[in-house]
Every structure is written in C-alpha cells, then in structure tokens.
Amino acid sequence: MAWLLIAPAAIGFLVFAVYPTLRGIYLSFTDYRLLSAPVWIGFQNFIDLVNDSTFWASLLVTLYFVVIAVSLTLIASVVTAAILHRVTESTLLRGLIILPFLISGVVAATVWSWMLDTQLGIVNVVIQHLGGDGVRFLTSREWAIPSLALISVWKNMGYTSIILFAGLQAIPPSIYEAGRLDGASEPKMFFRLTLPLLRPILALVGVLNVIGAFQVFDIVSVATKGGPANASLVLQMYIYQKAFGQFNFGYASAMSLVLFVILIVITFLQMRLLRANESDTN
Amino acid sequence: MTASIARTLPIARSARRSKFTVGRGVAWSYLVIVVLVTVFPFYWMLRSALSNNYAMIADPSSPVPVGFTWGPFLRVLGLASPQAAIAEGGSGASVPILHYLLNSVIYATISTVLIVFFSTLAAYAFSRLQWRGRELVFAFFLAALMVPGILTLLPNFVLIKDLGLLNTFAGIILPGALFSAFNIFFLRQFMLGLSTEIEEAALLDGAGKFRMLFGVTLPMTSGPIVTLTILGFIGVWNDYFWPLLVTSDSSVAPLTLGLAIFKQSSPQSQPDWAGLMAATLVAALPMLILFMIFGKRIVNSIGFSGIK
Numbered sequence: 001m002a003w004l005l006i007a008p009a010a011i012g013f014l015v016f017a018v019y020p021t022l023r024g025i026y027l028s029f030t031d032y033r034l035l036s037a038p039v040w041i042g043f044q045n046f047i048d049l050v051n052d053s054t055f056w057a058s059l060l061v062t063l064y065f066v067v068i069a070v071s072l073t074l075i076a077s078v079v080t081a082a083i084l085h086r087v088t089e090s091t092l093l094r095g096l097i098i099l100p101f102l103i104s105g106v107v108a109a110t111v112w113s114w115m116l117d118t119q120l121g122i123v124n125v126v127i128q129h130l131g132g133d134g135v136r137f138l139t140s141r142e143w144a145i146p147s148l149a150l151i152s153v154w155k156n157m158g159y160t161s162i163i164l165f166a167g168l169q170a171i172p173p174s175i176y177e178a179g180r181l182d183g184a185s186e187p188k189m190f191f192r193l194t195l196p197l198l199r200p201i202l203a204l205v206g207v208l209n210v211i212g213a214f215q216v217f218d219i220v221s222v223a224t225k226g227g228p229a230n231a232s233l234v235l236q237m238y239i240y241q242k243a244f245g246q247f248n249f250g251y252a253s254a255m256s257l258v259l260f261v262i263l264i265v266i267t268f269l270q271m272r273l274l275r276a277n278e279s280d281t282n
Numbered sequence: 283m284t285a286s287i288a289r290t291l292p293i294a295r296s297a298r299r300s301k302f303t304v305g306r307g308v309a310w311s312y313l314v315i316v317v318l319v320t321v322f323p324f325y326w327m328l329r330s331a332l333s334n335n336y337a338m339i340a341d342p343s344s345p346v347p348v349g350f351t352w353g354p355f356l357r358v359l360g361l362a363s364p365q366a367a368i369a370e371g372g373s374g375a376s377v378p379i380l381h382y383l384l385n386s387v388i389y390a391t392i393s394t395v396l397i398v399f400f401s402t403l404a405a406y407a408f409s410r411l412q413w414r415g416r417e418l419v420f421a422f423f424l425a426a427l428m429v430p431g432i433l434t435l436l437p438n439f440v441l442i443k444d445l446g447l448l449n450t451f452a453g454i455i456l457p458g459a460l461f462s463a464f465n466i467f468f469l470r471q472f473m474l475g476l477s478t479e480i481e482e483a484a485l486l487d488g489a490g491k492f493r494m495l496f497g498v499t500l501p502m503t504s505g506p507i508v509t510l511t512i513l514g515f516i517g518v519w520n521d522y523f524w525p526l527l528v529t530s531d532s533s534v535a536p537l538t539l540g541l542a543i544f545k546q547s548s549p550q551s552q553p554d555w556a557g558l559m560a561a562t563l564v565a566a567l568p569m570l571i572l573f574m575i576f577g578k579r580i581v582n583s584i585g586f587s588g589i590k
Contacts, residue, residue, distance in 0.1 A: 002411045002413040002416070005406055006403070006404045008400040008403065009401065009466060010461075011461075013426065015460075017431075017434060017461060020434035023437040023440070024436060025433070027440075034440075083312055084313070087310065087313070091578050093317065095581050096321055097316060098581060098584065099324065100320060102569040102573055103562075103565070104519070104520030104521075104538045104565065105520070107520075107565050107566050110541060110561075110562050111323045114326075117555075120339055120555070121342075122342065129343070158320060162581060215430075221522075221526075244527070253433075253437075259432055260433045
C-alpha cells in the first residue's frame with residue numbers, strides 16, 4: 001500500500017531529478033552536439049571554460065545582477081515588512097504589494113520594456129519633463145544590468161515582504177511594549193529587536209533570493225536578450241545560447257555544473273551563517 | 283467607542299492605535315510610495331492597452347488612454363481584420379494569443395492537479411502509514427529540496443527529446459507532474475499533526491486504507507491542499523524556461539512563450555506597444571481574477587509557506 005502511494009513521486013524523483021542530475025554531471029565531461037552520441041573528453045570542457053573570456057564576463061555580469069537585485073530586494077522587503085508590522089495589518093495593502101508575484105517574468109519584462117523605452121517610455125518622459133536627459137535603460141552597457149535588477153526587485157519585493165511579515169507576526173507585541181516603556185525609539189527598536197528576531201527567516205529568504213537571482217533568465221531573455229553586446233549576458237542566458245543556439249550540450253552542461261556548485265556552496269555558507277546566528281535570538 | 287477602549291487599555295492598544303506622529307507619517311508615506319510603485323505598471327498596462335498605438339506614440343505622457351479603443355484587445359485576440367489592426371498601429375500579422383491562452387489553461391490545470399494529487403498520496407504514506415524504509419526514502423526526497431534544479435534542465439530536455447515528446451503536452455507536463463519535494467514536505471508536516479482518533483474510529487467501522495485516505499484524511503487536509511494548488515497553479519502559469527526548451531509549436535506552447543514571441547516579432551522601429559500591453563493583460567488576467575477570489579488566502583498561504 002505505502003509503496004503504491006509513493007510510486008508516482010518515487011518515479012518522478014528517480015526519472016526527472018536523480019537521473020538527469022547524474023546525466024548532467026556525465027554530459028559535462030563529454031562533447032555532445034545532440035545529433036550524435038556524447039563522446040568522453042575528460043576535463044576539456046572545464047579547461048575551455050577557464051579560457052573562455054565570455055564565460056568570465058558572464059559570471060561577473062551575473063554576480064553584479066545578484067548583488068544589486070538581492071541586496072535591494074532584502075533591504076526594501078525588511079523595511080516594508082517591519083513598517084507593515086508596526087503600522088497596519090491590512091490584508092488589502094499586503095494584497096496590493098504582492099501583485100507582481102502573480103505575473104510571469106515575461107509579463108513583468110514586457111511592461112517594463114515599454115515603461116523604460118528610451119524615447120516613449122513613461123519613465124524617460126517624466127525624466128525629460130524634469131529637465132533630465134533620457135536614459136537608455138535597457139539598451140546601454142552601463143544601465144542594462146541595473147535596470148534588469150530593478151525589474152527583478154519590483155517583481156520579488158512584495159513576495160519577500162509578506163514572508164518576512166509572517167515571520168514578524170510570530171514576535172509577541174509585549175516585547176515592543178517593553179521597549180517603549182524603556183523609552184526606545186521606533187528606529188532603535190527596529191535595529192535592536194526586529195532585525196535580530198528576524199535573522200533566521202531573513203537568512204532563509206536570503207538564500208532563496210540568491211539562488212533565484214543566480215538563475216535569472218525570463219526577465220533578461222525578454223527585456224534585453226543578453227545585450228547590448230553581452231552586457232547583460234547572465235550565466236543562464238549563456239548556457240541557453242550554447243545549448244540551443246550552438247547545440248553544444250556538453251559545454252552548456254559543464255557551465256550548468258559550475259553554476260550548480262556555486263549555488264550549493266552559497267547555500268551551505270548561508271546556512272552556516274544562519275546557524276551561527278541562532279544564539280542571537282535569545 | 284474604540285477610543286474609549288483604547289483609553290482603558292493603553293498598554294495593549296497603544297502600539298497600533300497611537301495618535302499621529304512624525305514617525306507614523308513617514309511610515310505611511312513609505313507604504314503609499316511602495317504601493318504606488320507596485321501598482322502603477324498594472325495601470326499603465328491598462329492605459330496603454332486601451333490606446334490607439336499611433337496616437338499613444340504622439341502623446342506618451344497622457345495619464346489616460348490616448349484615442350480610446352478596444353482595438354489592441356481585438357487584434358491580439360484575432361478579432362480585428364488585418365486592415366483595422368494596421369490602421370491602429372498593429373503589425374497586421376496574427377498572433378494566436380487565444381490558442382496560447384487555451385494551452386496555458388490545459389498545461390497549468392493538468393500539471394497542478396497531478397502534482398498536488400501525487401504529493402498528497404506520498405505525504406499520506408510518509409505520515410500516516412508505517413512501513414520499512416519510510417524515513418530513509420523521505421530523507422532522499424528531502425535532499426531534493428536542498429539541491430538546486432539547474433542541472434536537470436538540459437538532461438530533462440534530452441530525455442523528453444529521446445522519448446519523442448517534444449512539442450507535446452506530455453513533454454511539457456511530465457517532468458513536473460510527479461514529484462515535488464516541497465509539496466510532499468508541506469503536506470506531511472500537516473498530516474503528522476492530525477489526530478489519529480477519527481482514523482481509528484473509521485478503522486473500527488471497517489473502513490479500508492484507501493477509504494480512510496480519501497474519506498477521512500483528505501477532507502481534513504483540504505486547507506493545505508487548496509494552498510498548494512493555488513501556489514502551484516501560479517507557478518506553472520508563469521513558467522517560461524521549461525516550455526521554451528520543449529515547445530516551439532503554437533499548438534502546445536503556453537502564453538508566456540506566445541507573449542515572448544509576440545514581443546520579439548514586433549517591429550523594432552515601431553513596436554505595437556498597445557497590442558503588447560493588451561496581450562500582457564490577457565496573460566495576467568487569470569491570475570488577477572484568481573487573486574480577487576482567493577486574495578486573502580494567497581497572502582496568508584505565502585506567509586505560511588515561507589515559515590514552514
């Protein structure tokens with residue numbers, strides 16, 4: 001009976017999670033062009049990767065995106081969650097804030113492509129009204145990544161805020177009353193009470209955001225296609241190009257493996273940080 | 283009334299009902315700005331989708347639709363003649379958005395129903411049944427929660443291709459329809475907390491294990507099941523990368539893919555922004571309707587899923 005019940009999940013687990021993971025590792029060590037069988041070439045793909053300047057540039061672009069997107073998302077979310085927690089419990093307000101979570105990255109990127117359009121986008125129209133120069137948000141090398149990161153912040157901030165808000169609701173209000181009686185100001189209570197109490201869940205949300213940001217694809221694919229001149233060629237985009245533009249599956253798998261290892265290391269490090277901080281909450 | 287209660291219970295109430303201060307003013311201003319920035323793009327979608335594309339380009343800053351028309355919606359839904367579309371700034375080429383929409387409904391519905399159903403079965407086995415190897419198998423499943431899925435995308439594409447399932451619903455749906463570590467974990471946690479008394483009573487009445495699962499445990503788990511169904515549906519509805527890998531044919535490709543194709547095929551010199559915004563609204567609308575019906579539940583379940 002039990003085996004019958006877990007059979008579908010177990011089959012899915014083995015066929016679409018375990019097997020492809022092992023196969024992905026194997027393919028990283030092969031020359032595989034999809035039309036003929038994979039040929040074992042040892043570490044050649046990784047040697048090529050080390051010498052591939054586009055790969056290093058792509059890794060840097062990805063890191064740049066992750067740093068901007070995750071730090072801004074977390075800062076904005078913590079502030080929003082803390083203010084919501086102290087000021088209002090309105091479900092309507094939380095509902096409005098979460099709207100961008102409901103739409104796809106493709107929709108978000110399309111709307112923002114229009115709003116950030118160099119000539120006709122409302123953002124540039126307003127900037128020019130105020131006397132500024134038009135900004136080529138998605139078509140210039142220096143702005144492409146910051147613009148994509150801001151789209152990502154817009155899309156993820158509400159969702160992250162609501163998770164943090166739920167974490168804050170577990171904090172007994174009496175703690176704040178005690179703080180008030182001691183004469184602590186709201187900003188002081190934010191740094192002394194809210195932030196430390198929020199730390200475990202903040203670490204978890206941080207991990208999820210970092211993992212998501214490292215694998216960003218939808219927004220980039222629709223808004224800039226990795227351009228201009230590879231200025232926003234994030235790793236996932238480069239992997240996609242190698243696999244489906246040049247049909248170099250071995251090389252693309254090797255890049256996936258590198259990204260995989262990066263994510264595992266980051267997850268591990270952040271979880272260690274989380275555990276190291278547990279004593280803070282007492 | 284409220285005020286007098288607040289006065290009699292100063293300590294319990296003052297945190298939330300205190301009088302206006304500079305701090306509260308700043309806090310509310312911040313919230314208003316956040317909400318405006320969040321909601322404005324949705325308004326801009328609507329405003330642009332109801333505009334004549336030519337007129338809108340001439341007056342890009344108008345806060346209301348320029349040359350109000352249903353044209354963009356009509357042309358993305360394939361209800362306008364090519365001439366009428368071109369006259370309002372469309373490309374005149376037909377994009378089968380309705381077909382993509384139908385594909386998305388099929389794809390998201392089947393995927394969500396299957397994955398929630400199979401996860402429920404597995405969670406039941408992991409929480410209510412005693413069997414050898416239970417903890418070991420669960421530990422393996424749980425490991426999948428920690429391991430990023432990035433490595434499985436390309437090999438899964440190769441597998442689906444080898445199975446001859448490219449450009450089929452089976453090919454898009456299958457890899458995500460059987461196993462979800464998060465769903466199983468989430469439901470198991472809930473089922474472990476259920477009292478065994480009702481089940482024991484049912485057992486005394488001679489109910490079999492299957493009847494117990496579907497007649498007793500499942501109804502008691504309906505809350506979390508609805509939560510996972512909503513979250514799962516949103517996730518699949520918005521998925522883009524996987525369908526991009528395994529479909530190219532408009533007979534199976536979902537709306538996210540159709541929208542991206544529509545955007546890419548829009549002429550660079552003068553894109554049909556009004557039409558594009560109408561299409562994005564069509565893509566977003568089912569989620570917005572879902573939100574209007576289940577809003578409170580979605581907000582609460584997201585908070586809940588984050589804590590677990």
